[in-house]
Amino acid sequence: MQIITGSISLGLLWSIMTIGVYITFRILDIADMTVEGTIAMGAAIAAQAIINGMDPYAATALAMAGGMLAGLITGLLHTKLKIPALLSGILTMIALYSINLKILGKANLSLLRADNVFTVFENLGLSAANATIVIGLICAIITVIILYWFFKTELGCSVRACGKNPGMTRAQGVNTNNMIILGLVISNALVAVSGALIAQNQCFADIQMGIGSIVIGLASVIIGEVLYSRQHLMSKLIALVLGAVTYRIIIALVLKMGMSPNNLKLFTAVTVAIALALPVIKTKLHPVKISIEEDV
Template sequence: MRLSILMGAVSQGLLWSILAIGVYITYKILDYADLTTEGSYPLGAAVAAQMILSGYNPFVATFVSMIAGMAAGFVTGFLNTKLKIPSLLSGILSMTGLYSVNLRIMGKANLPLLKQDTVISVLSDRGIETSTAVLIVGIISVLVVIAILWWFFGTEKGFAIRATGDNSAMIRALGVNTNSMVILGLVISNGLIALSGGIMAQYNGYADVGMGTGTIVIGLASVIIGEVLFGHSSILRSLFAVVLGSILYRIIIAFVLSKGLVPTDLKLLSSVLLAVCLSLPLIKEKLYNFVEKIHGNKQKEGEVNA
């Protein structure tokens, strides 16, 4: 693999990791499988692209894309906690509705950002190479997100959100309105996911209404790869593990593409990869039992022979 491809994969992994961190918050901390992701990611892209095209500062546009994602998360949370719609279905409803919303925002299915100012071009216009600029944007935004989340999950409110996903009956008994915590978690998560979409639109040079498809699988794969390979003993460690998982995931993708796989096969690959990751604990156990069995049989044979 050429170095430039590797560097591209690392930058992309960093930008995607903001989405993966959002997925980590719902899936791992809140214990909530949130499909809003597939709608809030293109929502962020749509808002950022449309605002930049309307002449707004790209940083303002990026910030507003995050706010839009937070609103989407709030809707899902409201459907789930106040209207008592099951969590999976709440996400599906938001995701489906957002498809129309995104088209409304964009006005058409694809919105190119040709020769527009972006958070990346602001740097590259100052003489920094584009690939380096992407890396800088990625590193800074990831570090800021991690710093804020690390602080937040160490606060009283952060504790309450973590406990809500862990044992909601217990934290309710301690006086926490768990419905509010679920909503808050979804708001933060989808804000980050839309932020990722907003930056990614500027990196790719377009927003597309179909760009959300499969994002939940990409996010989950990053979370699981990160957790399995880099541990999850604390919140800070988990957050960095998710980022590393996301980067590793992009490197795997870049690798198979360089070996001749066509981009349209990537979604299947993502699914297979995630399925393998999710079944790792079971595979590990079966393997362990298998080894034990062989070992046990050998011992028995030994006894007979003696």
């Protein structure tokens, strides 16, 4: 039971980041590596701000602003300087490593004695795990509702169109560069918020936090799509939250079954590779048979 509540609470915090990854990976059709730096950046900003006496909610908002800036830089590198999207993200990610070290001042910053966003609910008598679930759920619901609304606006439709069919989008008079930047800004804002919440939940911010996070995000996106997603946009967004939670539950179960935590990243990477390769594997296993006899 404890494992399940722990997985749900952690999954909800990571679901914000999963939605961010979905925006770049599925809607913009870009694999944005920036998130590896942004998640640690969100954690670093929030941790340092809280230690310096800032209100935890304001600190989380500040982390969000930091994420937006990171997304903006990747967007400018890609659209204005024409650097390929993947490389733009990697450049920002690497740059952020140094910046995050500067923000943290050292490799690891403890938040043990500081108030955080969960304290308010813990003071109301909730257990730590339940307080995390409440906050995680509130954040996930707000994110899903706002994004659902946004992607149904003229601007949101333009972002969606730009990822799917940039030529046509320009033919309709939309500046596709701005839409890519906007998508990256929103995505990284969410990732940074996720990082800020995770840091407050685990009571420390760590420079290494981001490593492999893009793969965790992708794994959650794919699990969500395969298990829960339907045609409707709202169901797609909710599926992402469920996917992030399911990923955490799977990981907890695998660890419980005795897998060494050292193998965790290998496990996740292999899972994502298999999931992404599924369409190819399917056609190899079941080639489309054309029966000529029947046709005649």
